[in-house]
Amino acid sequence: MKRVGATEAWTGTADCRLCAIRGSVLFAGLKEDDFERFHRPIDQSVYGAGATIYAMGDPATSLFTIRSGLVKLTQFLPDGTQRIVRLLRSTDLIGLEALIDSEYPHTATALQPTELCRLPVEFVRSLSHSNAQLFNELMARWHKALSNADRWITEFSTGSSRDRVVRLLLWLAEARGDERCELFSREDLGAVLGLTTETASRTMAELKRQGFISEPRVNQFLCDMPSLRRLLDA
Amino acid sequence: MKRVGATEAWTGTADCRLCAIRGSVLFAGLKEDDFERFHRPIDQSVYGAGATIYAMGDPATSLFTIRSGLVKLTQFLPDGTQRIVRLLRSTDLIGLEALIDSEYPHTATALQPTELCRLPVEFVRSLSHSNAQLFNELMARWHKALSNADRWITEFSTGSSRDRVVRLLLWLAEARGDERCELFSREDLGAVLGLTTETASRTMAELKRQGFISEPRVNQFLCDMPSLRRLLDA
DNA sequence: ACAGCCTATTGCGAATTGTCATTTCGACCG
DNA sequence: CGGTCGAAATGACAATTCGCAATAGGCTGT
Numbered sequence: 001m002k003r004v005g006a007t008e009a010w011t012g013t014a015d016c017r018l019c020a021i022r023g024s025v026l027f028a029g030l031k032e033d034d035f036e037r038f039h040r041p042i043d044q045s046v047y048g049a050g051a052t053i054y055a056m057g058d059p060a061t062s063l064f065t066i067r068s069g070l071v072k073l074t075q076f077l078p079d080g081t082q083r084i085v086r087l088l089r090s091t092d093l094i095g096l097e098a099l100i101d102s103e104y105p106h107t108a109t110a111l112q113p114t115e116l117c118r119l120p121v122e123f124v125r126s127l128s129h130s131n132a133q134l135f136n137e138l139m140a141r142w143h144k145a146l147s148n149a150d151r152w153i154t155e156f157s158t159g160s161s162r163d164r165v166v167r168l169l170l171w172l173a174e175a176r177g178d179e180r181c182e183l184f185s186r187e188d189l190g191a192v193l194g195l196t197t198e199t200a201s202r203t204m205a206e207l208k209r210q211g212f213i214s215e216p217r218v219n220q221f222l223c224d225m226p227s228l229r230r231l232l233d234a
Numbered sequence: 235m236k237r238v239g240a241t242e243a244w245t246g247t248a249d250c251r252l253c254a255i256r257g258s259v260l261f262a263g264l265k266e267d268d269f270e271r272f273h274r275p276i277d278q279s280v281y282g283a284g285a286t287i288y289a290m291g292d293p294a295t296s297l298f299t300i301r302s303g304l305v306k307l308t309q310f311l312p313d314g315t316q317r318i319v320r321l322l323r324s325t326d327l328i329g330l331e332a333l334i335d336s337e338y339p340h341t342a343t344a345l346q347p348t349e350l351c352r353l354p355v356e357f358v359r360s361l362s363h364s365n366a367q368l369f370n371e372l373m374a375r376w377h378k379a380l381s382n383a384d385r386w387i388t389e390f391s392t393g394s395s396r397d398r399v400v401r402l403l404l405w406l407a408e409a410r411g412d413e414r415c416e417l418f419s420r421e422d423l424g425a426v427l428g429l430t431t432e433t434a435s436r437t438m439a440e441l442k443r444q445g446f447i448s449e450p451r452v453n454q455f456l457c458d459m460p461s462l463r464r465l466l467d468a
Numbered sequence: 469a470c471a472g473c474c475t476a477t478t479g480c481g482a483a484t485t486g487t488c489a490t491t492t493c494g495a496c497c498g
Numbered sequence: 499c500g501g502t503c504g505a506a507a508t509g510a511c512a513a514t515t516c517g518c519a520a521t522a523g524g525c526t527g528t
Binding site: 394395429430432433436452 | 513514515516517518524
Binding site: 469470471472473474475476477478479480481482483484485486487488489490491492493494495496497498 | 499500501502503504505506507508509510511512513514515516517518519520521522523524525526527528
């Protein structure tokens with residue numbers, strides 16, 4: 001396991017009123033007045049690829065908004081096998097579970113250099129009681145997480161290895177809005193799809209040979225979206 | 235597909251104040267006063283085994299509390315494959331998504347004769363804005379649904395067919411609190427675990443032969459819990 | 469009791485995936 | 499530039515799962 005850049009660094013306190021992605025984050029619905037009530041500042045930090053944001057079992061004290069980057073949430077079974085249950089990106093929220101659980105149920109790891117804003121759980125909890133907008137936004141976040149999880153089950157855990165890989169490629173590319181997708185290691189690919197590293201590797205290599213995807217830069221793939229979609233019907 | 239008893243019948247209006255499972259349902263936190271504000275009565279109905287409660291794509295108008303029985307939520311892929319993404323029981327809530335989506339994202343089907351209370355979505359929505367208890371309860375429900383979904387991914391969609399079947403048996407028995415579990419068809423078993431009907435059947439038959447489970451009554455299994463747990467370590 | 473129907477079980481060959489070892493490739497470092 | 503390291507790709511073989519077909523078993527209605 002490569003640990004290059006497995007670091008965390010505090011990069012200052014955020015001014016939410018000036019946030020570049022404010023329209024898309026949890027606090028989107030808050031008004032200027034609400035921000036006045038922030039007594040404690042919101043910490044911002046950067047995590048290098050491979051850095052652990054929190055580990056399963058850690059006391060759940062914060063939620064995090066992803067400003068940029070890519071984060072995986074991993075869950076472990078008693079026998080040691082692990083499975084990536086979510087991939088999260090800019091404007092997504094991680095650690096929602098902290099609102100209910102006292103410990104994080106997953107391990108959160110940065111897959112790319114990632115900027116986060118740290119939101120203390122008590123802060124979000126109290127604010128949600130007094131602010132209907134935030135309440136609705138939270139509900140929407142739960143809903144999104146749940147429908148993603150459902151998708152994980154039906155799309156990434158069902159069918160042949162090729163189908164799973166193709167569905168993931170399409171999902172990644174669609175989420176970006178173009179034909180490209182930043183990919184991660186074959187090991188993580190396997191952990192997302194419930195396949196071994198070797199099967200993940202073979203499947204990717206096969207798709208490359210057949211011309212469905214190309215790799216202009218390392219770990220950046222170009223997808224022939226229409227052809228890939230057609231693969232799923234057959 | 236057997237459709238015996240695929241029926242729905244209205245069985246009256248509920249008086250939540252006298253509800254036998256009131257301590258465990260969504261409205262657990264409501265006070266006597268709150269119930270006074272119910273203008274419209276809450277409908278109760280019974281669904282026979284195999285009956286559809288709602289279908290994917292239907293306008294999402296209601297949430298349902300399960301008073302008794304067993305319900306599956308199924309999701310479909312464009313190519314026709316389907317996967318059961320949740321199993322729900324007494325005191326569980328189905329159709330939470332109606333609070334956000336305008337259409338149900340799953341098909342809900344009764345696996346056993348099932349009694350439901352129907353809660354109009356507008357009713358829950360407005361009540362949740364004025365009642366902090368209900369709000370918290372809703373949040374807890376989202377959380378529970380999500381952690382169940384995560385479990386579905388790591389436990390029921392990962393590993394060998396035998397491991398998956400064993401994990402499901404243990405889960406069903408633990409949820410009941412004893413060593414028994416009411417099971418359903420092999421087809422549904424496969425759809426929960428992402429396996430074919432045949433593989434599900436073979437695995438169950440094998441576990442029976444090896445003495446890990448017995449079937450005193452049709453579709454009711456007795457599990458040798460300690461031995462089953464040991465199987466998962468090996 | 470018998471026919472009809474549906475589900476569960478089982479056999480068997482094919483296809484897929486896992487497992488382990490080896491080779492290739494690319495990045496980084498001295 | 500050669501050497502080193504880790505990840506990706508690949509080969510070879512084993513194990514698992516699938517897919518299809520046949521059989522067995524249970525329940526229903528006549």
